[in-house]
Amino acid sequence: MTTSISGRTVDALLPPFLKHDAIAYIENDILYIRDRRRLPLESVYVECRSTEEAARAIKAMVTQGGGPLEVALLSFLLASKRGENLDRTVDVLSSARPTNSTMRRTLSFILEEVKEGKSAERAVQGAFDYYDALYDEISDIGERLIEDGDGILTRCFPEHTFMLSVRKAADNGKHIRVYVPETRPYMQGARLTEPSLRAMGIECFLITDAMPAHFMAEGRITKFMTASDLALSDRTIVNKTGTLSDAIAACRYGIPYYAFSLSIDKEARRESIVLEERDGWGEEGFGAKMLYPLFDVIPSELVTGIITKEGVI
Amino acid sequence: MTTSISGRTVDALLPPFLKHDAIAYIENDILYIRDRRRLPLESVYVECRSTEEAARAIKAMVTQGGGPLEVALLSFLLASKRGENLDRTVDVLSSARPTNSTMRRTLSFILEEVKEGKSAERAVQGAFDYYDALYDEISDIGERLIEDGDGILTRCFPEHTFMLSVRKAADNGKHIRVYVPETRPYMQGARLTEPSLRAMGIECFLITDAMPAHFMAEGRITKFMTASDLALSDRTIVNKTGTLSDAIAACRYGIPYYAFSLSIDKEARRESIVLEERDGWGEEGFGAKMLYPLFDVIPSELVTGIITKEGVI
Numbered sequence: 001m002t003t004s005i006s007g008r009t010v011d012a013l014l015p016p017f018l019k020h021d022a023i024a025y026i027e028n029d030i031l032y033i034r035d036r037r038r039l040p041l042e043s044v045y046v047e048c049r050s051t052e053e054a055a056r057a058i059k060a061m062v063t064q065g066g067g068p069l070e071v072a073l074l075s076f077l078l079a080s081k082r083g084e085n086l087d088r089t090v091d092v093l094s095s096a097r098p099t100n101s102t103m104r105r106t107l108s109f110i111l112e113e114v115k116e117g118k119s120a121e122r123a124v125q126g127a128f129d130y131y132d133a134l135y136d137e138i139s140d141i142g143e144r145l146i147e148d149g150d151g152i153l154t155r156c157f158p159e160h161t162f163m164l165s166v167r168k169a170a171d172n173g174k175h176i177r178v179y180v181p182e183t184r185p186y187m188q189g190a191r192l193t194e195p196s197l198r199a200m201g202i203e204c205f206l207i208t209d210a211m212p213a214h215f216m217a218e219g220r221i222t223k224f225m226t227a228s229d230l231a232l233s234d235r236t237i238v239n240k241t242g243t244l245s246d247a248i249a250a251c252r253y254g255i256p257y258y259a260f261s262l263s264i265d266k267e268a269r270r271e272s273i274v275l276e277e278r279d280g281w282g283e284e285g286f287g288a289k290m291l292y293p294l295f296d297v298i299p300s301e302l303v304t305g306i307i308t309k310e311g312v313i
Numbered sequence: 314m315t316t317s318i319s320g321r322t323v324d325a326l327l328p329p330f331l332k333h334d335a336i337a338y339i340e341n342d343i344l345y346i347r348d349r350r351r352l353p354l355e356s357v358y359v360e361c362r363s364t365e366e367a368a369r370a371i372k373a374m375v376t377q378g379g380g381p382l383e384v385a386l387l388s389f390l391l392a393s394k395r396g397e398n399l400d401r402t403v404d405v406l407s408s409a410r411p412t413n414s415t416m417r418r419t420l421s422f423i424l425e426e427v428k429e430g431k432s433a434e435r436a437v438q439g440a441f442d443y444y445d446a447l448y449d450e451i452s453d454i455g456e457r458l459i460e461d462g463d464g465i466l467t468r469c470f471p472e473h474t475f476m477l478s479v480r481k482a483a484d485n486g487k488h489i490r491v492y493v494p495e496t497r498p499y500m501q502g503a504r505l506t507e508p509s510l511r512a513m514g515i516e517c518f519l520i521t522d523a524m525p526a527h528f529m530a531e532g533r534i535t536k537f538m539t540a541s542d543l544a545l546s547d548r549t550i551v552n553k554t555g556t557l558s559d560a561i562a563a564c565r566y567g568i569p570y571y572a573f574s575l576s577i578d579k580e581a582r583r584e585s586i587v588l589e590e591r592d593g594w595g596e597e598g599f600g601a602k603m604l605y606p607l608f609d610v611i612p613s614e615l616v617t618g619i620i621t622k623e624g625v626i
Contacts, residue, residue, distance in 0.1 A: 155523075179604075184497065184521040194601045206601040208497040210468075210522035210555025214609050217557060242523025244530060249561050288507045288519040291492075296527050 010132045010160075013167050015196035018160055020128070023063065023070045031078055033071050035062050036157075037186060040195045051079050051089050058096035061186065065159045065227060068096070069103045069131070073124045076107060080120030086111055099229045099238060099273075099295060101265045134262055137309045139164030142225070145258060145305075145312070148174040151221045153212050153250075155181055156240035157188040157196075158227040161260040161307070165225075167200050178204040179215055181242060185292070188240075209242050213249035224250040224257040228306070231261035235300035235313065236270045244296035247303070256304035264308060273297060323445045323473075326480050328509035331473055333441070336376065337384045344391055346384050348375050349470075350499060353508045364392050364402050371409035374499065378472045378540060381409070382416045382444070386437045389420060393433030399424055412542045412551060412588070412608060414578045447575055450622045452477030455538070458571060458620070461487040464534045466525050466563075468494055469553035470501040470509075471540040474573040474620070478538075480513050491517040492534055494525060494555065498605070501553075522555050526562040537563040537570040541619070544574035548613035548626065549583045557609035560616070569617035577621060586610060 011019050017039060024033045031054055032045040046062050048054040054075040058068045072093045079089040090111050094104040110123040118126075142165030146152070154162060169176055178197050183189035190206055197204040207215070215221045224246055230238035237243070237259045250257045277293045305312040324332050330352060337346045344367055345358040359375050361367040367388040371381045385406045392402040403424050407417040423436040431439075455478030459465070467475060482489055491510050496502035503519055510517040520528070528534045537559055543551035550556070550572045563570045590606045618625040 180601075181523065182497065184495065184523065190601065198601070204602070206603045208522060208554070208605075210494065210497065210558055211604070211606065213558035213561055214554050214606050215604075217610070241521070241527050245523055245526035245558050245562055248526055248565050249558055252561050288493075288503065288511070289517070290519045291524070291528075292521075293524065293527050297530070 015199045055092045055096040065157050072103050077124045102262050135160040143168040150176045153179045153221045153224045155226045155243050156183045157192040181209045212246045216253045228259040228261045231264050233266045235303050237298040238295050241296050247298045258305050260307045328512045368405045368409040378470050385416050390437045448473040455620050456481040463489045466492045466534045466537045468539045468556050469496045470505040494522045525559045529566045541572040541574045544577050546579045548616050550611040551608050554609050560611045571618050573620045
């Protein structure tokens, strides 16, 4: 049985890669996660039969952005069916992507609900419904920030809220162009963002990671909009490496930078952000020493606004 | 016969890819250009039997940076041997890389010398000697700007003057680290710069094109140094796309940006710079529309100094 989630209005507007069942689904009590590292050329799902396997897949970047949240919710559901210790389940899943505090907080929230007597099915379904409604609300706000004629730069794969904002803007007759950096080394921009925008009929250009400032200087980019892996209450943003560079250039050219956030992390402090850093990224190195910091910290003075359900902060 | 050029002191210090005969050489009146697009994994030379073939190779990026100058000089020598109209030869070669005004001016200069009665051999040899001496002088000045403990960011393949500066600094006991962006789409950083630095025993790290600001924010980068495809007398620099983004970030973090220049173009004006733009860069596009501007224009206020033989301007 495929887990089916209600609230399909949002799903219908989303590009193919972001529809719920295209991110992850359950069949015969096995969790299948679509391997984003191989999109768009291959559509392959990674099978997970335990919480540990799901956590390993998240850690290995099988899915990213909003993907880990959906995977974690479905994995929680299966763990509950298997009668696992759910405190441990939540720990294992949360630690697979420490920067993703939305996932951690959502898991803690549904864990509390289950402890208070709600069924795991209803708690997980409630979380999915909550996020679908949230995507819808936030993208209404994002849509209003987009003007006819905008050239919008993004970074990495900005997922539901950005995609829905752009889609709604286009549906409202606004003519926009989106500039998509490849996002090395995993090429999320080339593999996920650009094909998703194209599938929605949005005019878009693939550029290398070093080109945003060039197009800003030329006046072709008028807005910079990204998702955020973490948003702090002092308006500091944590997002894919490269966002800092773009935000600095945007600031210089007077281009507003907006980050979408599902929820502001009110507890995290800038000093305590632990950024994941990896050693390298594979075969291109020819023996080189490589550095791979996953995320940038973008200080609040470079952030024009955070787009949340409460409005633009 | 391999064209042998005097002034070998500089050649001995250079990394393997930059030694004269490793850039291009003449054998049996055929010009062989090493295909930089395939380095470091394959060492392949492109054969050119006419001025047109040499110009096409330059246009197709078989060689870049300082490579086109050496190719153009050797090609001029062969054209003279074949009794071609040398005005036309200079036109054809110069228009293969319009941004490279050093190549154009050098060709015009030796053309005048030949018209005044010098042999093509002596004119070309004189140009090679001039540039070897120039690399030596400029890199002495570059070396003095490098301090013990520096973390130096570069961009693309900064060639002779940068490589010699770094080599001399290391030989003088200064401990330095170089951060090398891959430089998509042709990966000059990954394929040429990083292996060249490693071959000289310099500690270096390969990073993606989006990461420089990250390491600047962390305090690991203390200088930004690049070559320049064009330097104007108002201190505007034209260099590989991405240089603008890095220069903006360097400015924000108070990190000095120095560009090496063999000769300031006193005639070119900022308004009249025609930047080469290409449509795409190959197979990664999956059908995407791609933009590929080759060069950035870096305004003088972002340039701390231009390193020339006259000193730091």
